[in-house]
Amino acid sequence: MPKKRFALIGAGLFGEIHAKAYSAHPEVEFAAVCDLDEARAKEIAERYGAAKHCTDWREVVQEAGVDAVSVATPDFAHAEIAIGAAEAGKHLLVEKPLAATVRECEQIISAAKEQGVKLMVDFHNRWSPAFHEAHRLLREGALGTPRFVYFRLSNTTFVPLKMLSWAERSSPLWFLGSHAIDIVCWLAGEYPERVYSAARRGVLKERGVDAPDLYQSTLEFPSGTVASIENCWLLPESAPSVFDLKCEIVGSEATINIDTSSNRTVEVVDAQGTHYAEILGGPLIHGKQLGFMVESIRHFADCVIHDREPLVSGEVGLEVTRVACAIEESAERGEPVVIVR
Ligand SMILES: NC(=O)c1ccc[n+]([C@@H]2O[C@H](COP(=O)([O-])OP(=O)(O)OC[C@H]3O[C@@H](n4cnc5c(N)ncnc54)[C@H](O)[C@@H]3O)[C@@H](O)[C@H]2O)c1
Structure with a gap:
């Protein structure tokens, strides 16, 4: 062939x-x-x-x-x-x-x-071993009924000030929050019906990039599960990793804690400070490109080659954008927004 x-x-x-x-x-x-x-x-x-x-x-x-x-x-x-x-x-x-x-x-x-x-959106955290495992445990019922999900994904100021030339046309919500919304909804197994969010500007603007500093968002799901999502672009560049990702899932029977950024699996201490090697997303191991960031792309290629449906559909992308737009609206209006589908 x-x-x-x-x-x-x-x-x-x-x-x-x-x-x-x-x-x-x-x-x-x-x-x-x-x-x-x-x-x-x-x-x-x-x-x-x-x-x-x-x-x-x-x-x-x-x-x-x-x-x-x-x-x-x-x-x-x-x-x-x-x-x-x-x-x-x-x-x-x-x-x-x-x-x-x-x-x-x-x-x-x-x-x-x-x-x-075929249409797939690259929400690659679904291939991250940590979230895959959390999703498996939730679906098996190990946590009982999920009640609360906390998800923090933030960057150091390096991202808006030095890396992303189009930071002013994006925000911590779109750049980071889109991943957070996708994972929280995937874990919860449903989409929120109401969101409330507060955003702030000022620190980045003072440093020459007119983008929001942060979003703090609450998502309420039809089953009663509540999620709290934090995204900022304010962490100091001296942080041990350019991103900070923490997640806590609280169920009626058990909780799961995830830390994929400062997990200390590989800690490098040098004259500049302490750094955590990025070994989950895209490590090159004996010349072979591994990691969840490439795994999602491989999955798409396999779906095209073997005529299968990708695991992350366009409709997932639509729902994440719908929630992000509602969060933006809520932060602008200063009040909760009901999501109508
Ligand atoms: N999946 C993830 O975790 C992840 C991480 C980082 C970025 N992203 C996403 O990937 C996308 C790219 O981000 P990036 O960080 O690589 O940005 P980037 O600015 O480094 O790269 C974007 C590239 O697109 C090119 N470009 C712009 N308009 C174009 C056009 N009309 N035709 C052809 N090329 C065009 C630019 O010249 C640039 O080289 C964004 O949607 C971003 O949100 C995803």
């Missing part, structure tokens, strides 16, 4: 993970890379063995030989490309969040349905 041909649109920091995953997959031909920055497109194409590179995404989606594309452009630049790719009959893996409005998510989903192509 000829190899399926995959392409990447948006070859930035995270797009490179897609290039790594596709180029390492034995049944995939990593065919093309597109980025507005031609030098970057060329660099990633050469590094991961893609024959073609270009700067216009339309060239990639119009190429008859391409079966599937990853969209890893900034959040605000997902929708047009994803809709265009679906309309051209390409299977689609879209980085999180699927899109920044409910309407755009619906348009992507309906374009994919009309063309009969």
